[in-house]
Structure formats: C-alpha cells, structure tokens
Amino acid sequence: MTDAELVRLAREHDSEAWKTLCGRYLPVVWRYAYAHMQDVHLAEDLASEVMLAFLKNIHQIDPNAPCIAGWLRTVVRNKAADHLRQSYRIKGQLQLLSLNGTLRPESTAPATALESEETRVRVLEVLEQLPPKHRLLLEWKYLEGLRVREIALRLDESEKGIEALLYRARRVFRRCFDLAEHNSGSASTDSLCEEKLPPK
Amino acid sequence: MKPENESWNDLPPDDSDERPGDPDERLVRQLMQSALAAPEITSGFSAGLMQTLEAEFAHSVVKTRQETTNGEAAHHSWQSLAPVNLATSSELAIASESPILSLPQSNRRFYQYVMTGVAAAALFLALGIWSNRPAYGWAEMLAALERCTWVQTISRLVADQGPASEETAWISRSQGVIARRAGESRVFVDLGRKVVMEFDSKRSTIREQSIVKDSLSWDGEIVSQLLAVQGLPEATNFQNPTQIKLVRESWSRVVSEQHQQELIELQVTIHVAKENGANLAGESRDLVLLIDPQTELPVSARAVFQDRPATRTIRFSYPTKGPGSIYALGVPAEVPANKSVSKGERIAFTEKTTEPDNANGVIVDNLVVVGDPSPKAEVPAAEIPADQAPAKVASNPPVPVSEHRQSRPLPPPLAEDKLVEQVNTILSQFWQAQGVSPVEPASDSEFLRRVYLDLIGRIPVVSEVYGFLDDPGEDRRQRLVDDLLSRRDHATHLAAVWRTILLPEGVDLNRFGGTNKFDAWLADRFGENVAYDDIVRQLLLAEGRVSESGPLLFYAALKLNPEEIAAKTSRVFLGTRMECAQCHDHPYDRWKREQFHELAAFFPRIAVRPSLSFTRRSFEVVGSDRFGRRPPKNERFPTAEHLMPDLENPQAPGTKMEPKFFLTGASVPWGTTDAERRLQLAQWLTANEWFATAVVNRMWAELVGEGFYPTVDDIGPDRTPVAPTAVKLLSRKFAESGYDLKWLIKTICLTEAYQRESRPARGTEGTPFAANVPQRLRSDQLFNSLLSALDSSEELSLRARPQRMAQFSPRGRFADVFAYDPSISREEAVSSIPQVLALMNSPEVNQAVSLNRRNVLEELVNEIPDDEQLTTELYLRCLSRPPTAAEIAAVAEYRSESSNRGEVFVDLAWSLLNSAEFQHRR
The missing domain is CATH 1.10.1740.10 (RNA polymerase sigma factor, region 2, helix turn helix motif)
Structure with missing residues (x-):
C-alpha cells in the first residue's frame, strides 16, 4: 500500500x-x-x-x-x-565533548574527529539541496535498506522508474558533494547543485 | 557509471543492494551512513511511543466521532443554513485536495490562497456557532449528576394490574452513599466501607453485609439504582456487578407544559444486566428523560418496560443534604445492627461505643457518622422534603471554586465544660483499669510557663508571673487560657507551628519569596479563628502568584510534584502515611500502590508559569488543563493526567490513573479540570472522619506531649489508639464545633491530662497520659523566650543588626539550628552540639548576657541591691518560678567566692538560660 x-x-x-x-x-x-x-x-x-x-x-x-x-x-x-x-550552552558543551572524542570513542585524534564532523555537516548540507524525492529515495535505499520493489510499492511507481530516479539521485549527490568538498568554505553549493539538476 | 545516453528503462531491476557497476553507489552509501548514522531505536522507546501514538489516535477518533454524532443528533436549522459547519476537518482537507492538485502550479498557489481565506472565514463562522452549540447526551447527564452532592429520586411504578408503588432513593458520590426507602424496606449502602445495611422490619434488626466486589462503579451499580433496575429483583443484590450498555440515544428540544420551560428530551435505550456467575441475564430498558438545558441535570424520567405492561416515572431533586445512616431512613434508633461483616472489616463509626473505659456510666453518644462525621450533614429522611422538584430544576450545581476559598462563619462555640469532664472521667477510668495513679496536678507556676509556651510561644514576663500567682480566683487557669487564645501572639505562634508541619524540610523557600507571606496568611486565619477545614480547603485550592499569595507556598515548596503533594496531603490532613505505597504496596497497611497514585492523580494539572511584572520576576501557580504540567527532564510524554510509572519498564509512559480518594473509593473522571479535582478532593478530605481525628491527635500530642496514636501522622484504620473513646469523642465534638481550632485547644488545655505535672516520657510499659511530657522548645519558642527573659525586642534582637533576608536574621539562624522533623515525637528531638554551642557561645547570646548599659542585666544589678531578691528576679525571668532554698543557698555560696557582684549574676543568668529547664517546656 x-x-x-x-x-x-x-x-x-x-x-x-x-x-x-x-x-x-x-x-x-x-x-x-x-x-x-x-x-x-x-x-x-x-x-x-x-x-x-x-x-x-x-x-x-x-x-x-x-x-x-x-x-x-x-x-x-x-x-x-x-x-x-x-540550551545552546549545553549543546556547545556537547559539541566540545564531541570534538574531544568523549562522545565518539571511535575518534582517536582531534583531527580525525574534526574531519569526520566536517564531512557529516557537508553531507547534511548536500542532502538539504537535493529535491525531496531524491533525498527520500537515497535515505530509504541506503539508510533504511529498502529494496527497489518496496520503494516502488510505497510510491506507486514502477521499479524501472525508481531505478532511474535512484541513479539520478546518486549522480546529483555525488556532484554536489564533490563541489562542496572542492569549494569548502568558499561558496555555497546551492547554486551549483541547482545548475546540475536534471530537468523535472 | 551508467552512460548518459543509455535509456533508464533498460536497466535491470535492482534486487541486490550492491551495484558494482556504479562507483557512486558505494560512495553515496558510505557518506550517508556516516553522516546520518544513528543508534538503533531502543525497543522501550519505540514501544512506548507507538503506544502513545495509538492512544492519541484513538482519542482523536473518538473526539471526532462524538462531534459528528452530536452534529447528527441535533436537528437544528443552522445545519442547513451553514452546511460547511458540518464538514469535519478531514472532509475539508480531502475535499480541497483534488481540484487544487489538478491545477497548474501557478494557479494552484493562487487557489490555495483563496481556499485558505475561504476556509479561515468558514472556520471562524463555524467556531462562532460551534462554541455556542450545546451537546446533550447520556454521558453529559451522568457527568452532571456526578457533580451533585446529593441526588434524590422519587419513582412511581404504575402497572396495569395491581396498586402503584413508590420508592425514594438518595445517592451521593462524594459521600459514597446509596440509600433507598420503599414501603417497609430500608437499604443503606456505604460505598466507602463497602457495607450494605438492610433493615429487617419483621425481626426488627439491621443486617450488615460487606460487599465482596472489589469496587463499585458509578456507571454500573449507582446509575442502575437510580434509573434502570429499580424494580428488578436483583436490584438490591450488590454482590454481583451490574453492566450497563448504552444501545441508542437521541435528543430533541421540547417545551414542557408541566415545567413551563424548554427542556431537552433525551431518549435512550440501555441494556442492564446483572452478572450472576458466568451468566449475564438482563433486559433492555427505554428511558425518556427530560433534562434542564442549563444544568444538564434530569428533571424527570420515564422508564418503559418492553416486556411488562407497566411504566415507571422518576422525579429528580437535588437536596443539599441526605441521609447519613440507615437510622435517618426511619429505622428506630434502638434497633441494633446485626453485623455479619466479612474480612474482619472495621466498623469504626457505626458501632455502639461500649468500650471498657466507658463502663461506669459515662455518657458517650452513639457516633453515627458516615462520610461526613459532622452530624450537621445527617438529616432524617423524614425531614427531607419529598417534593423538591419545582418547575425549574432545583439543583445544587457546583459552587464556584472562588467561593470555597472564602472563610465561613463558625457556629456558636460549644460549651467545653461538660466535654472536659467527660474526657477527664474517661481517662480516670482508663487509669483505674490499668491500675495506675496519675501524677499530681502541676503547680501554678509550672502550668503558667507551660501554657504560655504552648499558646503564645514564649515564657511569661515577670509581671505576668506575679499577676497570675497572685490571682486568688479558682477559674484563673481558664481565664488565662482564654486570655492567651485571644492574643495575636497565639495566632503567630500557631502559624509557626503549622508552618513546620505543612512545609517540607530541606527546601530553599527563599527562592519562592520566603515564608513571611505564608506565616502571615496562616496567622491571619488563626487570628480570625477561621475554621480548620476552611483553612485546609483554601490551601488546597490556592492559585495565583507565589510571591503574593501565602497559601501557594504549600504547593511551591512541594515542587508541584503530584506524588509529593499526595504524600503530604494524606500525611498532614488525614494522618495517613501513603508514601510507602508510591513504589510498592504498603508493607504493613492496607494501602495499595494504585491508591497512592490515584490520590496523586488529583494534582497533575497544577502548573507553574513565569509571571512577569514591571518590577520583579515572579511565578504563578495555575491549573493547566490543556497540557498538564510541564514534564520534568526525565519524563517524555507530557500529559494532563497522572501516570503511574511502570516498574518493569521505566521508559514506558506508565498507567493513566483516575483520581480516586483512597478512603472512600470515590473518584472523579478523567478530563476533570484542575479546579474541580482539587475542590472535590478538598470536600471529600475535610468531610472524612479521619480529618478531624488527625488534627485532634496532633493537637493533643502537641499539648499533652503524647498523642492517642504513637505517631502524630501515622494513624488511620490500621492503627489502634490508646484511649479510643476519648479520641472519638473529641473528634466528633471538634467536627460539631465547626472545626474550631481555638475551641479544641482550649478544651485540651482544661483537661486534667494537660494540667498534670510533667514526667519524662513513659516507656512502652507505662500508662499514657498519666503525666504531661516535657518537650524541647521549638526554635521560635526558644528565641521568643530569650527575648522575654532578656527584655529585648525583635528589632534589637540580641543586639544583632537588622538583616534584610529572614534566613540571616538571628531568628532565622535559630530556626536553622533548632529545627527538627515535626513528625517525630517531641521527646525524640534530642539536643545537638550545634544547638548547645549556639546558646553557649553565639555572639548574640553572649553579648546579650553581659553587663553593658544597654542590657537589662546591668540595670537589674544596679537597681536590686539585695542578692536574694536579684536571684529571685532572675529565676522568675528565666524559669517563671521562684528559686528553691537550695538554689538560693547555692547562689549565695557562689557570690561569697567572688568580689565582682555583676559577674556573679551574669554567670547565673547565663547558667539559667543554658539549663535544661529553660530549654524545655515542662
């Protein structure tokens, strides 16, 4: 259904x-x-x-x-x-702890923790730029592990259509992420992503 | 990577997670999983949330259906005039979807704006009409009936064959009483004690039976008694539960010629069944009720029997009083009760008081009190007018809460002479039965110091000592008590005593503005001699700004925590310790964990919100009916109802508890507003027999040094008092006096038990009340006594500079050092090292007990040249008695060893102030 x-x-x-x-x-x-x-x-x-x-x-x-x-x-x-x-103060402390590795035992060094955090933020930014449908497909597929058939059923679309959408979503995500990484801190990836988006 | 020119439809279906041909696949998966990685949702959280969401969903469905049903049930013209009002929000939403979504994007937004405006206008109109639109139904009528103190029905069965029969029934949910009178039959059901009393006119006895069923529901047993099963042979069978099922209901407006007003005619079909073992036999009953649209209370009803050619008409009235016992139904007073109560249930207040200590002719009335211990609530049924249903419904709708916050005038004071005599006789017979002789009466000086400390919280000054000791009148003690009770100091002292009882220890009360407002509020009440039940009611119904309202400190100090408020309320006002039942069933008493949380369920809607003013930031205590109180950090689900935590799964929301009074089993339904909950609880609490007993026991313990029960706030049905007749008698008379605290205190002060010499606390084998028990002075008593002895005043208290904050003042420091738990017995409050050091070495005391021109000591040393006279003066000042010959000799000997006369008497004053006699009230 x-x-x-x-x-x-x-x-x-x-x-x-x-x-x-x-x-x-x-x-x-x-x-x-x-x-x-x-x-x-x-x-x-x-x-x-x-x-x-x-x-x-x-x-x-x-x-x-x-x-x-x-x-x-x-x-x-x-x-x-x-x-x-x-509770911004508490959050600040949490972030500090996070950077210090207290909350993330896998982070062995401050530099690693910082790099990991930057990547996380960048991915979230990129996801924010994606069209809602692309984003949802990526989340269902790669975070919830849904199969294409299940996604197709939930969206009432064909599996082929979902395949195509997933391919486009991955491509856009990759481009946006590369651009964001390349231009980290210099400019927003917003416009760049929009330019590369396939026509609806 | 997939070539750009390849058709997407040619791709194979994706049945595997990995796509080795696409390099983006792994990267995207890795990045997303690292960025949005989250721990697994805990099963407890998931289950709890899903449960809450399902419950909320079900609630919203019921609400929507009720609205829809009500809308269909009412046949009103406005529906046809404004059809948009009938559409539910879901219908509006769905209806507005399809045409808009089919439009182009540019037009869609425009139409959305237009439709939003139209919907808002329609909603505005709908709300205007909807808010005024009443809803009538079976459930609303039951809720209105529940709010009435008493409901009386007079039903008349008219059959085609045979004579008509009539019966009268009374019912009170707050009092927990069902009573019925039909012909020779008299039935009285005490729901609190779960006892059914039935009068057997042939044998002229009253048969009592306990109800086996664990609980009686209002919807089942009680409503069936009123409306449905009157006439059924099983109606008097309370052992089997009644099940009532509403089959159908509809209503319409009618104009009643008989009542000359527009009424609501509610037609219902209910199925009533008495469960008899596994069988469930019942019948359907059609009822036509006429309801007053203003009060939603029924005026009359007509029951139509489907299988019998008979009709029963029922008239309703709502008197303010009802029968308090089966004797009020017309049963002769000499008819004894033939008890056959199972489970060893106590019949505390209905049995004849023929206890051993009352064997020698002391007249003690039969204490027949059910629900309300005050006989004023007991009205013989014969005196209740049968026709109380005038043209308009004569109901007793709930009195506004604000009126319950007002104080009522007390009845004229009772004469205490006879009561004092009765108590003295009861206790003397008690001592005689125990084979002991009480100690001698206290001397005048001992009595004087005791009564001053007990009633106004300080020792008498020298002039007062001489005035009393020189008074030749035989009634000087009574006159002294009257005089002290009339002083403002008495109100202030009583306020200080009750502050320690009402407020918890260890709470920083200064952040709520300190205790000054609370003390002043209490002192005003005691000074005006407001009835004790009124004071408690005002405390429980308090609302407003914490910094401006005295009684609010009671809630604020308990942090508005329902559990803490419930524990304190039951402990202080009913003398029942329920807090043990917070986490498990009480290990020694009958209280169950559910009962504790049902009591806490009266308080979940008390909330605090910041109150901003131009001058200072304050807090306001309000009843928050919409959202309930703000949940603490560790609670996840805000709710307006109290939840009993799930011990097996602490993360679960817990069980929603219905507010229920544990002593009677009376309850209010979920969804009741905060004001109504607290009001209902205050009424039930102050009408309960243990309310009077708790305060009588506490005041007796305060004045005599030992209570009727071993612990002042641990009484209740599972405890046995040492002199049950005396405590019952005092409790009943206290209720009769209108809960007049001054009258109670005076009565106790005039008893022989109070006026006997003091002896150390008895052991377990000793006989109670044979002597007054010495008590350590409270901090206020000690501080005031120091001021009296040293002729100092509060402003110049012990030469200390005035402090802005109360806790930094000398009195505040005394309170810190000399505070103790008011729940423990006074003899257990032992002196501590800080207390000793505070009196011996504190700069304030040392400065006050020294020779300088501002001190009274230098004045006395200079003005009284005779050493013996000066010794006597100091003894009278500090100990309120002249010195003995041995003491005079000892002082003289000490004086002969020193050439500095001033230092000798400074040492004497210091010794007297640090003596055990000064620090105790004997």
Whole structure:
C-alpha cells in the first residue's frame, strides 16, 4: 500500500493504517532527530514531539511520500532549533565533548574527529539541496535498506522508474558533494547543485 | 557509471543492494551512513511511543466521532443554513485536495490562497456557532449528576394490574452513599466501607453485609439504582456487578407544559444486566428523560418496560443534604445492627461505643457518622422534603471554586465544660483499669510557663508571673487560657507551628519569596479563628502568584510534584502515611500502590508559569488543563493526567490513573479540570472522619506531649489508639464545633491530662497520659523566650543588626539550628552540639548576657541591691518560678567566692538560660 493511501486511510480513522505510517516514518524522524541532537535521549524527546505533531496535522499534510518526509524533517529542524536555542550552552558543551572524542570513542585524534564532523555537516548540507524525492529515495535505499520493489510499492511507481530516479539521485549527490568538498568554505553549493539538476 | 545516453528503462531491476557497476553507489552509501548514522531505536522507546501514538489516535477518533454524532443528533436549522459547519476537518482537507492538485502550479498557489481565506472565514463562522452549540447526551447527564452532592429520586411504578408503588432513593458520590426507602424496606449502602445495611422490619434488626466486589462503579451499580433496575429483583443484590450498555440515544428540544420551560428530551435505550456467575441475564430498558438545558441535570424520567405492561416515572431533586445512616431512613434508633461483616472489616463509626473505659456510666453518644462525621450533614429522611422538584430544576450545581476559598462563619462555640469532664472521667477510668495513679496536678507556676509556651510561644514576663500567682480566683487557669487564645501572639505562634508541619524540610523557600507571606496568611486565619477545614480547603485550592499569595507556598515548596503533594496531603490532613505505597504496596497497611497514585492523580494539572511584572520576576501557580504540567527532564510524554510509572519498564509512559480518594473509593473522571479535582478532593478530605481525628491527635500530642496514636501522622484504620473513646469523642465534638481550632485547644488545655505535672516520657510499659511530657522548645519558642527573659525586642534582637533576608536574621539562624522533623515525637528531638554551642557561645547570646548599659542585666544589678531578691528576679525571668532554698543557698555560696557582684549574676543568668529547664517546656 502506498504512503498516500495510508494517509487517506488514517484520516478516515483506520488505526492500522496509522500504525503502519508510524512504523514507516519513525526511522526517518529518528535519524534526522539524532543527526541534529547527537544525543539519544534528546533525540527521543524530539522524535516523540514530531510524531505527535504528525498525528495532529495528518489532515493537513500532503499525502505524497516526499512531502510527508519533507514536512517531518522541517518539523524536526524547527523543534531542534527551538531546543538548541534554549540550551545552546549545553549543546556547545556537547559539541566540545564531541570534538574531544568523549562522545565518539571511535575518534582517536582531534583531527580525525574534526574531519569526520566536517564531512557529516557537508553531507547534511548536500542532502538539504537535493529535491525531496531524491533525498527520500537515497535515505530509504541506503539508510533504511529498502529494496527497489518496496520503494516502488510505497510510491506507486514502477521499479524501472525508481531505478532511474535512484541513479539520478546518486549522480546529483555525488556532484554536489564533490563541489562542496572542492569549494569548502568558499561558496555555497546551492547554486551549483541547482545548475546540475536534471530537468523535472 | 551508467552512460548518459543509455535509456533508464533498460536497466535491470535492482534486487541486490550492491551495484558494482556504479562507483557512486558505494560512495553515496558510505557518506550517508556516516553522516546520518544513528543508534538503533531502543525497543522501550519505540514501544512506548507507538503506544502513545495509538492512544492519541484513538482519542482523536473518538473526539471526532462524538462531534459528528452530536452534529447528527441535533436537528437544528443552522445545519442547513451553514452546511460547511458540518464538514469535519478531514472532509475539508480531502475535499480541497483534488481540484487544487489538478491545477497548474501557478494557479494552484493562487487557489490555495483563496481556499485558505475561504476556509479561515468558514472556520471562524463555524467556531462562532460551534462554541455556542450545546451537546446533550447520556454521558453529559451522568457527568452532571456526578457533580451533585446529593441526588434524590422519587419513582412511581404504575402497572396495569395491581396498586402503584413508590420508592425514594438518595445517592451521593462524594459521600459514597446509596440509600433507598420503599414501603417497609430500608437499604443503606456505604460505598466507602463497602457495607450494605438492610433493615429487617419483621425481626426488627439491621443486617450488615460487606460487599465482596472489589469496587463499585458509578456507571454500573449507582446509575442502575437510580434509573434502570429499580424494580428488578436483583436490584438490591450488590454482590454481583451490574453492566450497563448504552444501545441508542437521541435528543430533541421540547417545551414542557408541566415545567413551563424548554427542556431537552433525551431518549435512550440501555441494556442492564446483572452478572450472576458466568451468566449475564438482563433486559433492555427505554428511558425518556427530560433534562434542564442549563444544568444538564434530569428533571424527570420515564422508564418503559418492553416486556411488562407497566411504566415507571422518576422525579429528580437535588437536596443539599441526605441521609447519613440507615437510622435517618426511619429505622428506630434502638434497633441494633446485626453485623455479619466479612474480612474482619472495621466498623469504626457505626458501632455502639461500649468500650471498657466507658463502663461506669459515662455518657458517650452513639457516633453515627458516615462520610461526613459532622452530624450537621445527617438529616432524617423524614425531614427531607419529598417534593423538591419545582418547575425549574432545583439543583445544587457546583459552587464556584472562588467561593470555597472564602472563610465561613463558625457556629456558636460549644460549651467545653461538660466535654472536659467527660474526657477527664474517661481517662480516670482508663487509669483505674490499668491500675495506675496519675501524677499530681502541676503547680501554678509550672502550668503558667507551660501554657504560655504552648499558646503564645514564649515564657511569661515577670509581671505576668506575679499577676497570675497572685490571682486568688479558682477559674484563673481558664481565664488565662482564654486570655492567651485571644492574643495575636497565639495566632503567630500557631502559624509557626503549622508552618513546620505543612512545609517540607530541606527546601530553599527563599527562592519562592520566603515564608513571611505564608506565616502571615496562616496567622491571619488563626487570628480570625477561621475554621480548620476552611483553612485546609483554601490551601488546597490556592492559585495565583507565589510571591503574593501565602497559601501557594504549600504547593511551591512541594515542587508541584503530584506524588509529593499526595504524600503530604494524606500525611498532614488525614494522618495517613501513603508514601510507602508510591513504589510498592504498603508493607504493613492496607494501602495499595494504585491508591497512592490515584490520590496523586488529583494534582497533575497544577502548573507553574513565569509571571512577569514591571518590577520583579515572579511565578504563578495555575491549573493547566490543556497540557498538564510541564514534564520534568526525565519524563517524555507530557500529559494532563497522572501516570503511574511502570516498574518493569521505566521508559514506558506508565498507567493513566483516575483520581480516586483512597478512603472512600470515590473518584472523579478523567478530563476533570484542575479546579474541580482539587475542590472535590478538598470536600471529600475535610468531610472524612479521619480529618478531624488527625488534627485532634496532633493537637493533643502537641499539648499533652503524647498523642492517642504513637505517631502524630501515622494513624488511620490500621492503627489502634490508646484511649479510643476519648479520641472519638473529641473528634466528633471538634467536627460539631465547626472545626474550631481555638475551641479544641482550649478544651485540651482544661483537661486534667494537660494540667498534670510533667514526667519524662513513659516507656512502652507505662500508662499514657498519666503525666504531661516535657518537650524541647521549638526554635521560635526558644528565641521568643530569650527575648522575654532578656527584655529585648525583635528589632534589637540580641543586639544583632537588622538583616534584610529572614534566613540571616538571628531568628532565622535559630530556626536553622533548632529545627527538627515535626513528625517525630517531641521527646525524640534530642539536643545537638550545634544547638548547645549556639546558646553557649553565639555572639548574640553572649553579648546579650553581659553587663553593658544597654542590657537589662546591668540595670537589674544596679537597681536590686539585695542578692536574694536579684536571684529571685532572675529565676522568675528565666524559669517563671521562684528559686528553691537550695538554689538560693547555692547562689549565695557562689557570690561569697567572688568580689565582682555583676559577674556573679551574669554567670547565673547565663547558667539559667543554658539549663535544661529553660530549654524545655515542662
């Protein structure tokens, strides 16, 4: 069943549909919340709030999957910003600890930790520039490990179509990332990515 | 990499994760996984969140359906005039999707703006109409009935054959009482004690049976008694649960000629079944109720039997009082109760008081109190007007909370002479039965110092000592008590005592503005002799700015934590320690963990929010019904209901608890507002028998040195008092007095037990109340006594510079050093090294006890040349008694060894102030 159908059923008070929707989108929310907060407990709080907001706004959200994911990411980002504004000092300490390797035992040296952090931020920036559908496909494919058939079912598209989209998404991601790495700190990758985007 | 010119449709389907031909594949995977790597979602969090989301989803569905159902049930013209109002938000959303999405992008945005404006306007109009749109139904009517203190029904069964029969029923959820009178039958059900009393007119006895069922639900047993199963043979069978199922309901507006007003006609079909073992036999009943649209309370009802040619009409009235016992239903007072109560359940207040210590003719009334211990609440059924249903519904809708925050006038004071005599007789018989003789009555000087310390918190000054000792009147002690109770110092002292009882220790109260406001508020109440139950009610209903409202400190000091408030409330006001049941069932008492959290469920909506003013930042305590209190950091799910933590899975949200009063089992439904919850609890609490008993025991322990129960705040149904008749008698009379604390204190002060000589605390084998027990002075008593002895004042207290902050003042430092837990018995409060050092070496005391021109000591040494007179003066000042001959001789001997007269008497004053006699109240 596609995500759009699930949303429609949930709007008609189908609890199973709502449960399935939550199961599908909680990983997206969780991952994004953790990427922002870098703390399990804070991410749990954030994910709880966002999923409750999802329920409250189920009637207003565009039922297409990329729009749902985009809406959820926006809510995560806004709520994370609220939280960080309130506790920026703590966050600063967390970042400091992170750079010192306290929170990341795999980082053996400060330089390694810094490099890793820079890469992480760069990837997140690149993902922000991608079209919502490309981004969602990449996340489903490479983070959640969904197969093309499953993705096609959720989006109500053909597997070939999904293959093609995935290929384009990877290519755009790669270009944007290379550009961002090459021009790190000098310019925004925004315009560059847009220039290279394939026509819709 | 895939060639650019290759068609994407030619690609093979992707069934494997790896695509070796695409170099971007691995890189993208690696980068994304490193950037967005997140630990696995913990199963506890996932399960808890999913549970919450499902519950929220179900809640939203119910809400939406209720709105839809109500909308369908009402046949009103506005629906046809404004059809957009009927559409639910989901319908609006879905309806607005398809046409817009089919438009081009440029036009879509324009239409979105237009539709948003139209939707907003429609919503605005809908809200305007919707907010005024009432909803009537079975559930709303039940909720309105629950809010009434008493509901009375007079039902009349009219059958085609046979005579008509009539029966009257009373029901009170707050009092936990169901009573019914039909012909010769009298049934009284005490839901708090789970006892059914039935009058057997043939044998002229009352049969009592405990209810085996664990709990009786309002929707089941109680409503069935009122509406549905009256007439069913199983109606009086409380042992089997009743199940009520609403099959159908609809309503419409009608104009009642009989009542001359527009009413709501609610037609319901309910299925009522009595569960009898595995069988569930029942019948459907059609009810037509007329409901007052203002109060949502039923005026009358008509039950139609589907299988019998009969009709039952029921009239409702809502009196303010109802029957307090089965005797109020017309059962003769001489009819004894034939108990057959199982499980060893105590019948504390309904049995005849024929205890051994009352065997010799002391008249003690039969204490028949159910729910409200005050006989004022007990009205014979004969006195309750049968026709209380006038044209408009004569209901007793909930009184606004603000009115409960006001103090009511006390009834005229009771005469305490007879009561004092009764208590004295009871205790003397008690001592006689124990084979002991009490100690002698205290001397006037001992009594004087004791009563001054107990009532106004300081020792008497010399002129007061002489004035009392020279008074030849036989009633001088009573007059002294009256005089002290009328002084402002008494209110101040009582406020200091109750502050230590009400506020927890170890909490920095200065961040809430200190205790000055709280002390002043309490002192004002005690000074105006506000009834004790009113004070408690005002405490529990407090709201407003913390810095401006005295009673709010009670909640603020407990950090608005529902568990802490519940523990403190039960402990202080009911003398029941429930906190052991917070994490597990009470190991020694009957209290279950659920009961503790049900009590805490009265307080989850008390919240604090910052209150900004032009001058200072403050906090405001409010009832937050929408979101509940802000969850602490370790709590994940904000809720307006109290959740009992899951011990097996601490990360789970926990179980939602219904507010339920543990002593009676009475409850309020979920969703009740904070104000109503606290008001209901305050009413149940102050009407409970243990409320009066707790304060009587506490004040007796405070004044006599030992309570009826071993621990002042650990009484309750599982404890046995040492003189049960005396404590019951005092509790009942205290309730009769309108909870008049001054009257209670005066009564205790006039008893022989209070006025006997003091002896050290008895051992376990000793007889209680044979002597007054010495107590260490509280910090305020000690500080005030130092001021009195040294003729100093608060402003110039011990020559200390005035301090802005109360905790840095000498009094504040004394409070820190001499504070002790008010829950422990006074003799257990031993002196500590800091306390000894504070009196021996503190600069303030040393400076005050020295010879300089500003001190009273230099004045006395200069003005009184005779050593013996000066010795007597110092003894009267410090110990409120003249010195004995031996003491005079000892001082004279010490004087002969020193040539410096001033230093000798400074040493004497210092010794007296540091003596155990000065630091104790004997």
